[in-house]
Amino acid sequence: MPVRESAPLGAPIWIDLTTSDLDAAQEFYGAVFGWTFESYGPEYHGYLNALCDGRPVAGMMANDPQWDMPDGWTVYLHTADIRATLAQAAAAGAVLCAEGGAEPMEIKDKGWMSVFVDPAGAVVGLWQPGGHRGFEVVGEAGAPAYHQLTARDYGAALKFYRDVFGWQTETVSDTDEFRYSTALFDGDALLGVMDGSVLPEQTTSTWTVFLGADDVDKTVDLIVERGGSVLRAAEDTPYGRLAAVADPTGAGFNLTSLADR
Structure with a gap:
C-alpha cells in the first residue's frame, strides 16, 4: 500500500466525522472498512484517528449537542499559511465559522485547523499540518x-x-x-x-x-x-x-x- 507523504496545496488533506455516537461509529466503520482506531486522549477531547493498515485515513469526534448540527463528514484542504488563506477566503466572500474569526485553532503538536462556509454555502475545513500530515493512504479500499x-x-x-x-x-x-x-x-x-x-x-x-x-x-x-x-x-x-x-x-x-x- 503506497504511503502518501503530503497532499498538494489546495487539495483535500484530511477528512473527519462528527458523530453523535462515537462507539457505534467505530463499530460500523471498523466492520465495513476494517478500520482500527487510536485515541489522542482527554487532551484532545477524545479525538480519534481511523487507521487503514496502520496508516491514518480519517478522524472522528463526538458531536456536541450545543453545536446544533447534524452528524456528517468534513473535508479539509491543505494550506501552508492558514491565517493568510482565511483572510483571502473572507475577502472572497466566505463566512468564517470560528469564534476568533481569522484566528485558526491550534491542535497541539499536530497542526492548525479552521472551518468556513464558502460563497456557495458549503462547509469546508482548512488544515495546516504540523506533526499530523493528513491521510496517508489514498485510492485504496477503505481510504x-x-x-x-x-x-x-x-x-x-x-x-x-x-x-x-x-x-x-x-x-x-x-x-x-x-x-x-x-x-x-x-x-x-x-x-x-x-x-x-x-x-x-x-x-x-x-x-x-x-x-x-x-x-x-x-x-x-x-x-x-x-x-x-x-x-x-x-x-x-x-x-x-x-x-x-x-x-x-x-x-x-x-x-x-x-x-x-
Whole structure:
C-alpha cells in the first residue's frame, strides 16, 4: 500500500466525522472498512484517528449537542499559511465559522485547523499540518479516493476556489442538464465540482468524500447489514461504479470502485 507523504496545496488533506455516537461509529466503520482506531486522549477531547493498515485515513469526534448540527463528514484542504488563506477566503466572500474569526485553532503538536462556509454555502475545513500530515493512504479500499463539491452556485464556487486556492480546473461537461469541472493537481484530477442547481430545491451545497471499495455492491450490502442506509443505489458510470450511502446516524458519504481510479 503506497504511503502518501503530503497532499498538494489546495487539495483535500484530511477528512473527519462528527458523530453523535462515537462507539457505534467505530463499530460500523471498523466492520465495513476494517478500520482500527487510536485515541489522542482527554487532551484532545477524545479525538480519534481511523487507521487503514496502520496508516491514518480519517478522524472522528463526538458531536456536541450545543453545536446544533447534524452528524456528517468534513473535508479539509491543505494550506501552508492558514491565517493568510482565511483572510483571502473572507475577502472572497466566505463566512468564517470560528469564534476568533481569522484566528485558526491550534491542535497541539499536530497542526492548525479552521472551518468556513464558502460563497456557495458549503462547509469546508482548512488544515495546516504540523506533526499530523493528513491521510496517508489514498485510492485504496477503505481510504479516501476522491472528493466532490456539489454547489448550488456553480460559477461562484469555481471562481472562489480558483482565486483563493489557485485551482487549475478543467470542464468535463457544460450543459444545462449536467455541469461538472475537475480540479487538477500535478495533472491528477483529485476532486470535482458539480452544478447542484439542477437538483431538488432543498439540496444544499456540500462537500462529499468518496471512499474506495474493492466491491461496491458487497460494501453497500455490508453497510445496510450494519445499520446504514442507501441514498443512491450502486450504478456504473464512466468513472467507475459509484453509490451514495449513510452510516447509522445519517452521516453521508460515497463509495467508488478502484479499477478506474
